Amino acid sequence: MSIQYDYHLHSSFSADSDTPAADQIARALSLGLRGICFTEHLDLDCPETDFSLDFPAYFDALRALQAQYRDRIDIRIGLEFGIQPQHAKIFRTTVAEWPLDFVIASQHFVNGQDPYYPSYFEGRDERACYAEYFEEILRNLQLYSDFDTLGHMDYIVRYGPNRNAEYSYRAYADYIDPILRHLIAHGTCLELNTGGLKYGLGEPNPATDVLRRYRELGGDLITVGSDAHAPEHLAYDFAAAEQILTDLGFRYYTIFRGRRPEQIRL
Numbered sequence: 001m002s003i004q005y006d007y008h009l010h011s012s013f014s015a016d017s018d019t020p021a022a023d024q025i026a027r028a029l030s031l032g033l034r035g036i037c038f039t040e041h042l043d044l045d046c047p048e049t050d051f052s053l054d055f056p057a058y059f060d061a062l063r064a065l066q067a068q069y070r071d072r073i074d075i076r077i078g079l080e081f082g083i084q085p086q087h088a089k090i091f092r093t094t095v096a097e098w099p100l101d102f103v104i105a106s107q108h109f110v111n112g113q114d115p116y117y118p119s120y121f122e123g124r125d126e127r128a129c130y131a132e133y134f135e136e137i138l139r140n141l142q143l144y145s146d147f148d149t150l151g152h153m154d155y156i157v158r159y160g161p162n163r164n165a166e167y168s169y170r171a172y173a174d175y176i177d178p179i180l181r182h183l184i185a186h187g188t189c190l191e192l193n194t195g196g197l198k199y200g201l202g203e204p205n206p207a208t209d210v211l212r213r214y215r216e217l218g219g220d221l222i223t224v225g226s227d228a229h230a231p232e233h234l235a236y237d238f239a240a241a242e243q244i245l246t247d248l249g250f251r252y253y254t255i256f257r258g259r260r261p262e263q264i265r266l
Contacts, residue, residue, distance in 0.1 A: 002266050003032040005240045005255045007102060008080070008151065008193060008225020013058050014041040015049045017229040021065060027231035028073055035074030035255065036234075037102050038062060039225070043082030045089065045112065051082065055098055074258060078102035080151060083140040084109055095146050102256040104225075105144065106151035106192065107137045115156045126160050130167065134175035141182050144207050149189035149223040150255055151207035152196070153179065164201050169209035175219075176210060184219045189261075192245065195227035197237045208244055213249050221261070222253045242266060 006028065011021040017098040021038060028036045040058060043051035062077045067120055069075060079098075081091050083105045095103060113120045122127055133156040141150075153176075157164040169176060183190055196205040203210075211222075222245060226236040245253065245266055 002185075002225050003224050003235075003242050003253060004032070005036065005074075005224070005264065006033060006226050006228070006235045007037045007078070007223050007255060008039050008104060008191065009036060009228045009234060010040060011038060013038070013053060013061070013126055014229070015051045016041065019230050021061060023231050024228070024234060025065060025069060025073065025075065027234045033073065033235060035076065037076040037078045037256070039078040039080040039102065040239050041080050041082065042094070043108055044084070044087050046082070046109070046114070047112070048117070053079070059098070076101035078104065078256075079148065080104040080106055082106055082108040082210060083144055085140060085143055087142075088144040091144055092146055099258070101258055102148040102149075103259070104141070104149050104151040105147035107133065107140065107155065110136045114135070115159050118159075120159075121161055126162060126166070130156055130172060131158065131175055134172060134179065138175075138178050138182065141179065142231060145186055145188070148259060148261070149191045149254075150179070150183060151191045151225075152193040152227065154206045154210065155188065157207075158199045158201065158205070159197065164203060164207065165171070167207070167224065169213055173213075176213065180214045180219060181219055182212075183219055184214075187221065189223045190219060191219040191223045191225055192241050193214050193225055193227050194236045194238065197240060198226075198233055204244065208248070211244065212248050215250065220250065220252070222251050223251055
């Protein structure tokens with residue numbers, strides 16, 4: 001397996017994980033990974049859970065672990081923002097204040113609702129929900145650009161009533177293409193997130209046809225992450241991710257240090 005860096009994972013610093021960071025590191029070592037980047041959640045105004053992040057504690061703990069494991073594995077410190085229009089200024093301030101290695105922008109909420117919960121879809125047409133989700137991504141990208149990769153772009157299909165049974169790039173091309181073109185124009189990465197494979201979709205997030213279209217449009221900046229919240233999901237099905245990328249003609253994936261990209265050959 002040539003993908004040896006997992007650039008999307010969580011620990012107990014995220015509200016939806018109870019895994020100590022040291023356990024994620026131990027798992028990464030057992031898999032022979034060369035590096036990992038913790039990308040803990042910062043989702044403001046979440047109605048169900050407090051997804052704030054204790055930045056001083058996070059940095060203190062990760063810096064101690066970096067020193068402890070410096071000769072064994074490359075540990076980097078990142079963040080996953082839940083992008084929302086009203087928080088663009090806060091996100092910019094946060095990135096300026098903390099010396100992060102890597103920033104993921106992820107669409108978790110639409111008009112204050114998380115598609116993770118069935119209530120988002122109740123009494124609504126699934127296609128309309130998906131379209132609204134993609135429109136909200138583009139809206140946020142136009143407001144906020146200081147990030148390194150767009151996380152799990154079609155996250156919503158994990159949770160829709162029919163999941164991805166009626167979802168495809170072609171069905172939503174009019175919504176997806178403007179997002180991909182925006183990323184390419186701004187030199188921003190697109191994430192291949194293997195969480196979709198873990199959730200049984202048979203596809204990563206975004207789906208293979210979306211990645212194909214990104215490549216057709218000239219996109220070549222890809223980050224790879226498992227979205228692991230527990231050690232057993234670290235580097236989940238990275239062999240499949242590698243095969244997808246090479247089949248589509250990608251030759252590199254991207255990692256970051258101090259927000260600066262480095263291309264790693266597949």
